[in-house]
Amino acid sequence: MHKIKVRVVEGMLDANNTIANANRADFDAAGVTVVNLMSAPGAGKTTLLER
16 A cells, blocks of 8 residues: 655645735725634624624
């Protein structure tokens, strides 16, 4: 049996960073401020946005 290590997580993180950088550049060029709301379910994210 051969053991092969695959660096999947690193590849995904690199891809995510590439996309995030492109998004930041687009938002900056458009003069848009973006906020990423992350928290547990039921913490009030939707309520905050609705108000």
